[in-house]
Amino acid sequence: MPAMNAFYAQSGGVTAVINTTACGVIETARKHRKHIANVYAGRNGIIGALTEDMIDTNRENAKTIAALRHTPGGAFGSARYKLKGIEENRAEYERLIEVFRAHNIGYFFYNGGNDSMDTAHKVAQVSRKLGFPVQCLGIPKTVDNDLPITDNCPGFGSVAKYVAVSTQEAALDVLSMAKTSTKVFILEVMGRHAGWIAAAGGLAGTRPEDPPHIILFPEVPFNKRAFLKRVRESVIKYDYCVIVVSEGARYRNGKFLAEAGTRDAFGHAQLGGVAPVIAQMVRDNLGLKYHYAVADYLQRSARHIASATDVEQAYAVGRAAVQFALQGKTAVMPVIKRVSDKPYRWRIEEAPLSRIANKEKMLPKRYISKDGFGITEAARRYLQPLIRGEDYPPYINGLPRYVTLTKVPVAAQLKTKFVV
Amino acid sequence: MPAMNAFYAQSGGVTAVINTTACGVIETARKHRKHIANVYAGRNGIIGALTEDMIDTNRENAKTIAALRHTPGGAFGSARYKLKGIEENRAEYERLIEVFRAHNIGYFFYNGGNDSMDTAHKVAQVSRKLGFPVQCLGIPKTVDNDLPITDNCPGFGSVAKYVAVSTQEAALDVLSMAKTSTKVFILEVMGRHAGWIAAAGGLAGTRPEDPPHIILFPEVPFNKRAFLKRVRESVIKYDYCVIVVSEGARYRNGKFLAEAGTRDAFGHAQLGGVAPVIAQMVRDNLGLKYHYAVADYLQRSARHIASATDVEQAYAVGRAAVQFALQGKTAVMPVIKRVSDKPYRWRIEEAPLSRIANKEKMLPKRYISKDGFGITEAARRYLQPLIRGEDYPPYINGLPRYVTLTKVPVAAQLKTKFVV
Numbered sequence: 001m002p003a004m005n006a007f008y009a010q011s012g013g014v015t016a017v018i019n020t021t022a023c024g025v026i027e028t029a030r031k032h033r034k035h036i037a038n039v040y041a042g043r044n045g046i047i048g049a050l051t052e053d054m055i056d057t058n059r060e061n062a063k064t065i066a067a068l069r070h071t072p073g074g075a076f077g078s079a080r081y082k083l084k085g086i087e088e089n090r091a092e093y094e095r096l097i098e099v100f101r102a103h104n105i106g107y108f109f110y111n112g113g114n115d116s117m118d119t120a121h122k123v124a125q126v127s128r129k130l131g132f133p134v135q136c137l138g139i140p141k142t143v144d145n146d147l148p149i150t151d152n153c154p155g156f157g158s159v160a161k162y163v164a165v166s167t168q169e170a171a172l173d174v175l176s177m178a179k180t181s182t183k184v185f186i187l188e189v190m191g192r193h194a195g196w197i198a199a200a201g202g203l204a205g206t207r208p209e210d211p212p213h214i215i216l217f218p219e220v221p222f223n224k225r226a227f228l229k230r231v232r233e234s235v236i237k238y239d240y241c242v243i244v245v246s247e248g249a250r251y252r253n254g255k256f257l258a259e260a261g262t263r264d265a266f267g268h269a270q271l272g273g274v275a276p277v278i279a280q281m282v283r284d285n286l287g288l289k290y291h292y293a294v295a296d297y298l299q300r301s302a303r304h305i306a307s308a309t310d311v312e313q314a315y316a317v318g319r320a321a322v323q324f325a326l327q328g329k330t331a332v333m334p335v336i337k338r339v340s341d342k343p344y345r346w347r348i349e350e351a352p353l354s355r356i357a358n359k360e361k362m363l364p365k366r367y368i369s370k371d372g373f374g375i376t377e378a379a380r381r382y383l384q385p386l387i388r389g390e391d392y393p394p395y396i397n398g399l400p401r402y403v404t405l406t407k408v409p410v411a412a413q414l415k416t417k418f419v420v
Numbered sequence: 421m422p423a424m425n426a427f428y429a430q431s432g433g434v435t436a437v438i439n440t441t442a443c444g445v446i447e448t449a450r451k452h453r454k455h456i457a458n459v460y461a462g463r464n465g466i467i468g469a470l471t472e473d474m475i476d477t478n479r480e481n482a483k484t485i486a487a488l489r490h491t492p493g494g495a496f497g498s499a500r501y502k503l504k505g506i507e508e509n510r511a512e513y514e515r516l517i518e519v520f521r522a523h524n525i526g527y528f529f530y531n532g533g534n535d536s537m538d539t540a541h542k543v544a545q546v547s548r549k550l551g552f553p554v555q556c557l558g559i560p561k562t563v564d565n566d567l568p569i570t571d572n573c574p575g576f577g578s579v580a581k582y583v584a585v586s587t588q589e590a591a592l593d594v595l596s597m598a599k600t601s602t603k604v605f606i607l608e609v610m611g612r613h614a615g616w617i618a619a620a621g622g623l624a625g626t627r628p629e630d631p632p633h634i635i636l637f638p639e640v641p642f643n644k645r646a647f648l649k650r651v652r653e654s655v656i657k658y659d660y661c662v663i664v665v666s667e668g669a670r671y672r673n674g675k676f677l678a679e680a681g682t683r684d685a686f687g688h689a690q691l692g693g694v695a696p697v698i699a700q701m702v703r704d705n706l707g708l709k710y711h712y713a714v715a716d717y718l719q720r721s722a723r724h725i726a727s728a729t730d731v732e733q734a735y736a737v738g739r740a741a742v743q744f745a746l747q748g749k750t751a752v753m754p755v756i757k758r759v760s761d762k763p764y765r766w767r768i769e770e771a772p773l774s775r776i777a778n779k780e781k782m783l784p785k786r787y788i789s790k791d792g793f794g795i796t797e798a799a800r801r802y803l804q805p806l807i808r809g810e811d812y813p814p815y816i817n818g819l820p821r822y823v824t825l826t827k828v829p830v831a832a833q834l835k836t837k838f839v840v
Binding site for chain 2: 003013014016044045047050071072073074075076077078079080081127161164165166169170172173174175176177179180181182185187203204208260273275278290291293295296297298301302303304305307309384387388389390392395397399400403
């Protein structure tokens, strides 16, 4: 088979290690120039393919590509752009194949979450129908850790480590001041649908007196009375109370706490922020002094405190996707298979995209303690290895030396424009 | 002179490196047992002295004391407790001397900010008057960086590094998603009175297109029109806009933006958070998608990303305070004297507490760019060395191995109780 080009795109919310995966894809492809001549990266994800706006990665030197391994964010640009069903929007799929054909692209690597796996799956089907079969490989990426089959998702381990370390550190601060100052500290973390990230906060301590004293999961309906009782007890017993709350925490009726009806001076509903809602509840009902932090993007971009396990796995799934492609596989995704907990061992396997697309893996009930405010030993066994190891970026003058690509565009071949 | 004991207390908001200073004090004192028999640490700061509630540091082994160097928070407990003037509350000062006399305490090391330096100064005066002269040494500590004479304050360099790194990382995230998602990102940082911490965010970039695109300082009256204009320009020119805002940002009339009148569903004024106020302003006036983070305690407890310069200086001021005491000095504080910018060199000198107590060093005008939204080259020259170097804590199972003291209490000698 003559060498063809590959197309690589990042999709959805970025992570501290999605570029590590890009590094794994490009470095592995470069070892097989006979089969993969070049990797074209979509500028702003799949939009780059639709608009024929691609970056020529052969124009980036080896040192730059290697530096992707330790650079957070999405180096080529990512996008929240979901292709519709084939029947609803055949034009988009046909355009993709048109671009792939024009640029001799035989491999499609799509690095994202559930939606992206669905897209990769559909592109595989459509390309075959249109007589230009492209090998479509999904590559897992999501801080939400909600892809099925794979034991965990690259991106999650690093956000988990960030949340556990931050909880541990802030708790030491609060405890040392609790006598005369703040008694309740609230850390808001991501996870709109599932409590994986909030659960990671639980790694900060192991004994009942250790922080966090309360975790609020999206999976456990919020019970104000039980919550306030627990805050009071924690302050009485331990002098302070550290709370990790998922942005997706909600009432039994499904309403998010973050939408609890806070209004600005003009009466407009105020968006965002479950932490201030919890804080105000604590103040109004218990009269306790509080502080809150909202980690937001800091948590998923914190490459400076990335998990070495996560970095290694993020690279491995990128490398494996290329290897699978070279073996002639299509419509599959590399998954992480846990072989043992202690010592932690894992390997890469493959799973068909059809079994992954559009499915969500929720935090299992057995990971949440009976009272609903903490994690179980089973959860610890699962989570603990994922945050293990440090993989520091290089520094210069006190700041991480993150790389910026030159982003030389691939010359357009098509005369038609496509508007997304 | 026969050996006497020393009293050490932590005061006010803690930092990532206040325990490093404690480590410097205790390790240095241990080298001079002939003169300093033991270091008693106040539990919860000066309250521990008033209530005769002290921790016997001789009961902590050398390894534990060494581990204080890399442990954030206040290991002995800190307090926001300000002694009043001598005339208003002579009883408190007399009680302090009574406790010092009962425990043979000849050295008083007070590790804090402006208020604490005032207290240390007064204790020196009162102890002499009461015929039990105690050598009183102030030791600088504050993330606010607002103590006079000293070039900078231990604690600041690490929060500055945290803010610069976090700004850099979150900006990479936002930029990569800006095409289809968030265009404006706001990071709220500490600094109610002075913009030192916000200024540190400016280190994340050097060119106009680099983040942060806007810094909002307490020193520059907030101009809504100019601000919104700049946000719009940044999004047009660079595709995104990263804003670092000080919690102390305020209008010309002195009113904090954080008090801008947000109310909850019951009409109660909502406390805290300048970031949501800025975010809402951006949404309501420009219709741009935003995200915001509130760093809060995470920034001042982030020992995992401490500045090596800061750690070294925090230790040095603790060591110097003990050395000054052994040289018979009193009512002084070790200060950091900058010898040169490039290469950065510094040494420890001494300054009288009378020149430090109750004085604030504000961010100089020449550090703020003409448009009021950024920092100048002079600011960079000053700030840059302070964040330099990494000083990672040891890790175990993916988490920093922070130390907890055994905190063996010193047996009480007095029959009277003192209620604070």
